[in-house]
Amino acid sequence: MDLERFDLPRYLSMLPLFQEMQPPELQRLAAGSKLRQLARGDDVFHLGERCNEFHVAVTGQIKLFAISPAGQEKIIEIVGPGNSFAEALMFTDKPYFINAQALSDCLLVSVGKEAVLREITHDPRFCMRMLAGLSRRLHGLVNDVQAYALHSGVERVIGYLMRDLPEDGGEAASVQLPVSKASIASRLSMTPEYFSKVLRELEDNGLIEVDKREIRLLDTQRLARYPLK
Template structure:
């Protein structure tokens, strides 16, 4: 067995979807898995391309978006390490409805559809894991829709900053993308996003320089987020 296959299996073993599999199953998955390396700014696929598997991000970040007829980009999701995308369209047999672009130097695994179908057929636990992952993605998108419809721009930004903190004890974070990309992700114009950050700063809730944010008053920010 060549070294690249062993490397792919080591990567696969770290993926939550595959972490309960033994060497034999990982060998089978590895046969249908390819590494995809993308430099910052590189397109991984375009809307309309055939979807013949799903991607798993090992490091870096991928932006999923579509562009309107007027050329305005709408960012749907930012996919970071440990997360995957494309499963639903793979099962539907549909082409991609979004485009994917690396926002950082990124390493992904592309796992082909036939391999996934084979494992679902053989392993009920694996099928349940896939369903859980798809359900989690759908729930997350529904929460986004609720947020766009029912929460103000300030609530969305405050909630996003608190979510990005991850560790409740932390007070500093680095925004994972440009302000323009994050504004689109939160369904705001870049100008509105910048105004909200400036307003939160004037209220001494946050301080920011470039993409580095310091939370000065977590309790006050939680109040603005409606938590």
């Protein structure tokens, strides 16, 4: 992608956080932002680095993760195109407490703190939109904690596979895993081996078919009820 031709103000205007801003405001915000091209495995930031900006994934996938004292990686969130991260931390004047790394080739917009503070001062409604976005993120994290605490591994996998399907969906559907099975397993707080075991169980019961990263849901209504008879 030719970064010099990338229309950053226009891209920002399409994001929910910025879509009510006027062209002069978008120009100011873009002037305080930067575009970054990342290859798979490139770091966005490290634990302990100072946080002076927040980030938006334009293309690709970013994983937010922590490392346990034993050296095990736990993926906290997988961020896809159009989604932002590190907004809340940017306002705390504290360093990053997790790591971020590209799971695939990515294009990233990093929006500087000073540019954000300038627009908040100029228009308090911008602050309200940012708070709304942070509230949605918090709600999602609370739902995740509830799922880990109250749902079995099988239920978590089924919930992940059906998360984007309409409630009144048809009998069959197809899901393309955006990242590796190991990454998704970490996101669901399970080992890769157990994640694969659950997929085999669902496949043996005629509920899904697995073809590398494509998973065909053969009967979404039965899958939603599984393992109930």
